[in-house]
Amino acid sequence: MDVSKKIIEAVKDAGVVGAGGAGFPAHIKLNAKCEVVIANMAECEPLLFTNQALIQHHPDEVLQGLQIAMQATGAKKGVIALKKKYEACRKSLEGKIGYYENIVIHELEDFYPAGDEHVMVKEVLKRTIPMSGIPSDVGAVVHNVETLYNIKRAYRDGKPVTEKFVTVAGAVRHPLVVKVPIGLRFSELLDLAGGPAVKDYILVHGGPMMGSEVDAGDTVTKTTSALLVIPDGAFPHISRRARMEVLLKRAKAACCQCRICTDMCPRYLLGHSLEPHRIMRTVSYGLPDTEAVKNSLLCSECGLCEITCPMGLSPRRINSRLKRLLQEKRIRFPKSNVERERPERESRKYPTKKLIARLGLYNYSHQIQYANVRIDAKEVKLMLRQYAGLELVPLVKEKDEVKAGELIAKAPEGKPGINLHASIDGVVAGIDGSSIVIRRG
Numbered sequence: 001m002d003v004s005k006k007i008i009e010a011v012k013d014a015g016v017v018g019a020g021g022a023g024f025p026a027h028i029k030l031n032a033k034c035e036v037v038i039a040n041m042a043e044c045e046p047l048l049f050t051n052q053a054l055i056q057h058h059p060d061e062v063l064q065g066l067q068i069a070m071q072a073t074g075a076k077k078g079v080i081a082l083k084k085k086y087e088a089c090r091k092s093l094e095g096k097i098g099y100y101e102n103i104v105i106h107e108l109e110d111f112y113p114a115g116d117e118h119v120m121v122k123e124v125l126k127r128t129i130p131m132s133g134i135p136s137d138v139g140a141v142v143h144n145v146e147t148l149y150n151i152k153r154a155y156r157d158g159k160p161v162t163e164k165f166v167t168v169a170g171a172v173r174h175p176l177v178v179k180v181p182i183g184l185r186f187s188e189l190l191d192l193a194g195g196p197a198v199k200d201y202i203l204v205h206g207g208p209m210m211g212s213e214v215d216a217g218d219t220v221t222k223t224t225s226a227l228l229v230i231p232d233g234a235f236p237h238i239s240r241r242a243r244m245e246v247l248l249k250r251a252k253a254a255c256c257q258c259r260i261c262t263d264m265c266p267r268y269l270l271g272h273s274l275e276p277h278r279i280m281r282t283v284s285y286g287l288p289d290t291e292a293v294k295n296s297l298l299c300s301e302c303g304l305c306e307i308t309c310p311m312g313l314s315p316r317r318i319n320s321r322l323k324r325l326l327q328e329k330r331i332r333f334p335k336s337n338v339e340r341e342r343p344e345r346e347s348r349k350y351p352t353k354k355l356i357a358r359l360g361l362y363n364y365s366h367q368i369q370y371a372n373v374r375i376d377a378k379e380v381k382l383m384l385r386q387y388a389g390l391e392l393v394p395l396v397k398e399k400d401e402v403k404a405g406e407l408i409a410k411a412p413e414g415k416p417g418i419n420l421h422a423s424i425d426g427v428v429a430g431i432d433g434s435s436i437v438i439r440r441g
């Protein structure tokens, strides 16, 4: 077996998925030839320090993971795309990078959403991914740095993914970054951070811009980058609580067609035909502008349109709803080349500091440290849907004894998917259609 195949098999066996976003299986990305592998170290969502902690404490593992990804894809170059402001990360990389051939650091400005793959490839390579395209269309593959860490552990050490680095921040007493077993309940994560520091809040899984609201009983998955306590009154609290019927009524009553949402949209600025103001007009007045509606499929759901709308409207959530409806009808936006970048793109990059102030999260945006502690979870609940794919099939039954790292679920026969491993030693205490619970003896 050649080296590429060995890497892909090891990464598949270890159940590695993209640790930063939708959780796309890493072995599928590694199975494409490319010129450049980019390690995404933008971490542009406010309050998140997960990747920064990982780079500072495990630079070698990330660099080795990048080297392995380059080997698998035949890439001649590796780039760590890092924000200029992450000085400590840069320092820890600089001490090591000289030992790795053809890997360089690319400094990014501090704007949102620098981590969007379309934006990142433009910034690093000056290449434009086609609309509805992916980085490999222009010779690149982009991996989150924790995915690279897991690729290294899978290929070099034969270790499956059983743990996750997570930021616990926002209105908590002791914000921290910590490595925990997959399946740990969010209530226990909150306890590690001293619990909520306010009475009224919502819990958000992921960043304040793109993350979703969750319950304390939900659990850490392979894509959990953060758990945030968002206090009442902060923008992400208000925007997530509004019902769709209310959003639509407000759009009809208040959208003044100023088109600021379009002028600030990162995808529009790259030259995509996405124009949220047109979508708002169509939805508000029931206009038959099918082209504008179809363009909602190009939306990354970054939320900048929501933040910048002077009337407090939510083109993002309306786009998101339209996207789901079109996807259910199996309507796709055909892959097509972008004619040209909008000339105003450079001047419209949205600074992260401004974003934090607008979100009402300034008081929670201070630097957070990594707590290098061992977490002995008494129980974990591992979800059978760990990423944007099919539900996995359990390979264990109730009362089975399992060891941490043992395979407990896999993709349905003949379907693409990932493996899932026990994250603690224990006994299978329950299985239903959506999860496996393991309790320590």
Ligand code: SF4
Pocket: 254, 255, 256, 257, 258, 259, 260, 261, 262, 276, 277, 280, 308, 309, 310, 311, 312, 313, 314, 315
């Ligand atoms: S920014 Fe707000 S008010 Fe202006 S066009 Fe967009 S949705 Fe309408």
Ligand code: SF4
Pocket: 261, 264, 265, 266, 267, 268, 274, 276, 298, 299, 300, 301, 302, 303, 304, 305, 306, 315, 316, 319
């Ligand atoms: S969420 Fe809004 S700003 Fe972001 S890509 Fe979609 S339309 Fe553009």
